[in-house]
Amino acid sequence: MKQGLVITPKIILVDDDPLEAQLVSHGFEKVGIQADFIYFDSGKRFLEFVEQDAAQTKDVSLVLLDLKMPLMNGKEVLSACQSRSLPKLPIVIFTSSSHPVDINDCYSLGASAFVTKPIKREEYLDSLKKIADFWVGINQRMSK
């Protein structure tokens, strides 16, 4: 908690690659987003977390979910969230894929947004900023 009464937003990162997660969190910081980052290196761990304690998930502003992960991929995580009636979280798919099938599947499985990772550094940072501004902002507005 860095700023008085304002609650630091929670952002969950789900990606099998810690390098990617760190790049994302660094990117968020780079564009000025202050947040507590919770990192899960598999969809299974993320689901366990959500299932264990619904209260913990209350103040989660955003989940950034990778698509291509071993054992349980992003779509499977989405469908598990649906079928186990877990608390509704804003899940943004952040992936290098831009395949229309993936996009379709994810939205129909309840993803809040689908964002393809831009290759160029500036665009990449820009997309992170836009994601955070929207989702973190909306949560802060709603909590007030």
Place this chain on the structure above:
Amino acid sequence: MSTPPISSVHLAQTPAMTLAWKDLVKYSSSAVGVFDDQFKCLYHSDSWHQIGFGSQHSVGKYFFDIFPQAELVWADLLAQCQGGESMKGDPHRFVFSDGRILWLACEARPWKKENGGIAGVLITLHDHTKEFVARNQYSGEYFQLAEACKLGMLAYWEWKAGHGMLNFSSQLPLIYNLDPEDVQIRSFPEIVASMVVPEDVDRFMEVRNLVYTEQKPQDLLYRIRTPDNQIRHIRTTYQLFEQDPDDGALLIKGITQDITSLNQTQQRIDGSEQAFRHVMAKGGIAMLLLDVDLTCIGMSPVLSNMLGQIPYADRQVPFLSLMHPVDRLDKDTVLTELITNLKDSITVEKRIRHAEGYYLSLEFTFTVVRNEEGAVRMLVGHVNNQTLQREQVTKMAFDNEELERLVLTRTRALEEANTNLQMSNDQLERFAHTIAHDLRAPIRHMQGYAEVLTEDYAQLLPETAQKFLGYIQKAGDKLGTMVDQLLQFAKDSNHPLMLEWVDLSKLIDELKELLLTDTLHADTIDWVLDIKARVWGDPYLIRVIMQNLMSNAMKFSSNQTNSTIIIKAFYDETGTTIEVEDHGIGFDMQYYEKLFLIFERLTGQPHFPGTGIGLASVKKAVDRHKGRVWAESKIGEGATFWVSLPGQ
């Protein structure tokens, strides 16, 4: 006689089994008859006739009509069998109307339907006569023939030499139309001899002498003229020769029978049969005679020729054995119906084996021949050869079928090819996306972290380290480009070809604009365009071709003294040829073979970046149009590329 090898008497349900089962019955060495639950004969073994039922066909008749003598003896046994029990009786003596005496044992087993109900009875008659004759058990009883004589035409007698008739049945005088007193007198044999018609006298005397001298059983056939002037046919059977135990005189026992009506019928039959056989032999008609058990008992020479066989008249083959195996199966429904009196005539088409092994399609029209009592005696079939018609029909059907099959096969192959193509496209696309994800991620990390270093920590790094950091970033960029181009190349290779007319001038103008922003020093290029053609091709792939050729020309022309690029295009009826000429650095024709290979680069100069994919993409796109691409160059003087694509 042995019991037929039928282990389980069960009505086989399948036609093939039924057929096999029927054959088993038919060729059984025992007399086997298959009867329904009302004891109506369905069929029987060939040996059935040996029992003595030969003169009257049994199929379709009730057992006790076929064999009336059995009713007294076996009625209970068969009734029990009808109730479901297998029964076996002891041998019993039977006298037949023709005088034969047989010792028969009856074995009766129920045969069952699929659901277990009684379908009928299988009757096997075991002939024990030989055993009983051997034991001579019946000699003393032989002449208690009252029952046999009730049959009317038959008389038994017992004659003693020197005494005349000791004993005779009441029919004997009737047969000769004499008074009983005449029979009783000693000279009875002479009376009979005097009645014999002149033509038969010699034979009559001869045989009778043989009887007295040789004392062996004899049949004597002769005609007599009765006192009322009738001609009668007589058969006298001298059966037993004994010696009177008292005085040693010869005793002869025998049977006399009036066979006149039998003979007359026989003659009539002989006459009509003669006529019939004449028709068969000379009539020029394909004809066939079948016995009730479907044995072929006669065939006209026309039919024999048709089948490539010698006439079967005296060979008696089963009709079914000539038939195509598949065609045997409906035997039950068709021919049996005919035989079991349901129909008088029937037309069937059967494939019949020619002697050389192939089959003829023959149409048989069978007509039933009945005896005086209405029982089926034989089937007469006349035959039409349908083979030619059938072959034509079959051939037409075959041609159509073959054509349809061919179309189907081709369609399937096409569908399969399509599916495979679709699959390889899908797989490739999946593959491309996998690569995109798997390769791009580490590249992006490389670039990302290098960026972070530059942005946040540059001031902490010595100058050399910063320079090296720059190299890492450049390598990362190049790797990223290569991966992207490789993906593009793979996608282009599988891009479905959609041919149409492509406006080349318009395309080149567009590309000039596009490349202007992408290529260094592009604004220094002098363009000379001479486009007198449009191109018949896939717009996307034509674009790939032109974009690569143009960007190459631009790339290798930049920073050169002459940066003129000339593009010409012309076409005739064979197609379009495009020429792209630059005055750049050129390449060594020594390595021409490597020019269009993927990842091959013919220049090592660092200020001409490239991945070695561009010209490979051009070659691929041209190949897919079944066109040709070639080039000429001199180092330092420039290069010219030609693309030739076929017309519409």
